[in-house]
Amino acid sequence: MLLVYTQKITPRLRYTFKHLLTRILGIPVDFTTKIETFIAHNEVKMSYAKQPLGDEFFVRSQDLLFEQGIGEIDITIQQWDKTPCLFPTGEKSMIPFDIFAASFYLLSRYEEYLPYVKDEHGRYTAAESLAFKNDFLTTPVVDIWCQKFKKIFLEAFPTIVPEERKFSYTPVINIPVAYAYKKRGMIRVLGGFVTDIVRFKFSRFIDRFAVLLGMKEDPYDNFEAFIALHKKYRTKAYYFFQIGNYSTHDHNISIYKNEFIRLIKNVSDYSKIGLLASYESFTDIEKLKVEKKRLNTTINKPVKRARQHFNKLNVPQFYRNLIDLEFTEDYSMGYRNTNGFRAGTCSPFYFYDIGMEIQTPLKIHPFCMEYSGELNAEVFTSEIMKMLAEVQKVNGTFIPVFHNVVLSERNLEWKELYINLLKEHSNA
Incomplete structure (x- = not known):
């Protein structure tokens, strides 16, 4: 001591x-x-x-x-x-x-x-x-x-033998939109076809048509494949589902769709589940409360983890809201589309509320990258590998954030990167 x-x-x-x-x-x-x-x-x-x-x-x-x-x-x-x-x-x-x-x-x-x-x-x-x-x-x-x-x-003090920790790899997958085309409702489906035509995206028009007719798999519906990968490499992924109401920035399908409910339940059987808090819940604790209740009801167990959609993290209010709603873990500490350690660390830590001058029970899991499809893959990958090496040197926790949209067949470079990281840092 x-x-x-x-x-x-x-x-x-x-x-x-x-x-x-x-x-x-x-x-x-x-x-x-x-x-x-x-x-x-x-x-x-x-x-x-x-x-x-x-x-x-x-x-x-x-x-x-x-x-x-x-x-x-x-x-x-x-x-x-x-x-x-x-x-x-x-x-x-x-x-x-x-x-x-x-x-x-x-x-x-x-x-x-x-x-x-x-x-x-x-x-x-x-x-x-x-x-x-x-x-x-x-x-x-x-x-x-x-x-x-x-x-x-x-x-x-050479006689001290401190407890050593080990490097860990924790992939996080955002689910802002579960499906690209299906289960979206008639109005959104028709609107999608019109948008494809207006923007001359005829290949997308054909893909949409094929998926809706059951002739082709939805490009974002890669959940079974990735569950199999995580089982193969004995890695627990953390999935965060957005289930807020449809709005300008929140585009997921309705949580009341049976297929969406079955999807969340199935993923929760093999992976850790958390709430991707909606854009609209940024400063509205009542909306956050509703979303948490929806996810609790869907998986029939308490939801303890959260992330903020678009990484709209405002310190300390969002964390105070999470604590009030009895969340115990947060995965929002990082920057969207900017690599780096927002809190200067790759180790989980408890949130200290300066306004209250107390250590809170909310554990922060800082991530160092979130890719949503807006950056150059080659440059981004190079930076990721450098940060990964730094985290390994200090036996920290490497947490990258991907979106299921990015891990689809449309983004093969990112899918390959994700799979390579699993292979290299799995527990198999």
Whole structure:
């Protein structure tokens, strides 16, 4: 058990130390504010303060973990063995920056509480982030910092044997639209034919006609094939179904269609299921509540996981809504069509609500890529492989997000990438 001396034990401090030292590095930790208790402790110990008490393992603290609320912070970026870091410290500190304050700043999404320019969908964009502006968005810096810290710490305390974690691969599949053509209702079917003609998409017109006549499989209906792949490679995929009402941005078929109900039930027998919260539920907890109830009723078991459609994640309100509705896991922490680690990490972590100054029970599973069909496949794949290598180095969790639309026969490059990732990182 590591004993940490600090002048004040705050919720921020307890949250950050527990996550970095215990959850990531496997080192149990306790705290004290009493100097005599710290001095009398004959086992592993460190101090986190402005000045060391003696010759103990010492990390100089910044003020962030002892504050409350939000304020403007002047961030200085420096390099630590070619890894960017924040909050530099003095010479007495065992590491050149305050790893705990820096990690809290990124994990809590502190910068997203500050004023920022929203995009057309009301989202916080990657371009607004400190990581993007300083070119470390595609690097899981928090996990890298932890590994560097562990090396220095174990040199000081070689008898410690921390619990090692393993790399894991968790594919996520969005289902914003279950079928391309079928089960859409007469008005939407006729509208689709008219649109194909107006836009001169005659091949699509023929495909639509063939599917509706039962002469051809729906191009998005690849669920059985992918269930078989996941079983073959012993990989649990996470499927998120959008079941909100039809709107400008939500185009799935009705949850009351029997075939759609059977599809969700069948997928839930072999994979993990979650709610792809509708565009309209972005700020409307009542709509979110209705959608959760629909999915609960469909699969006959509690729904604990959620993602936000279009990645319309607004911190902290969306997370507060999830907590109020008793969701326990979220998979929205990332950027749509921009690769990278939004919270600077590839490790699941609990959401810390700065407004309430508490660690919540909502576990965040950060993803590093979401592809919906709008980017160059070759460039995107190259970036994915680089991030994957970084995650493997720190034994983190690699979570890519695909859409069933992208994994259809229309996008063979992406389907091939998905299958190759399964082959290389399966549990078979």
